[in-house]
Amino acid sequence: DMLTANPRIDAMTCNADSVALSCWQAMKAAGRTDIPFSGANGDCANLASILKGEQDFSVILFLKSGGALAMQTAVKVATKQRYKRAGVVPIQGVDRPLAQRILSGKAKVPAGLDTLQRLQKARAGCK
Secondary structure, X not given: OHHHHOOOOOOEEOOOHXXXXXXXXXXXXXXXXXXXXXXXXXXXXXXXXXXXXXOOEXXXXXXXXXXHHHHHHHHHHHOOOOOOOOOOOOEEXXXXXXXXXXXXXXXXXXXXXXXXXXXXXXXXXXX
C-alpha cells in the first residue's frame, strides 16, 4: 500500500535482512523494483540477493565478535576487575560492486571478519 500510495519513494531501508526480503517481495508485487533498498545483518539469502543485483546494500553485523567482547567486559564487571570501555560490534557495509571485489580478491576485509566466507557461501547458494 505504501509503495502504490507514494510513487515518489526514492529508497527504502528495511531494519533487518529478513524484513528486506519481504520489502523486495512487496516491491515486485507493486512493480517498483526500481527503488534501491537495504537491510542489516548480512544474512546469506540477502548477500545472495545483493550478488544477483536485487538488494542494493546490507550492513553485516558481526554479532559473535561483539558478543564475545561484551561478555568479557560483563565478567570483569561482575568480578570487580578493571576493564576497558566496552567494545563495539564490528560492522561492514556491502553493496554488489564491493562484494564482487571481495570475491575476486581485489578488496580486502578488516582482519577477523568473515565477510569473504559469507559471500562465498552466498555465491554457492547458501548451502
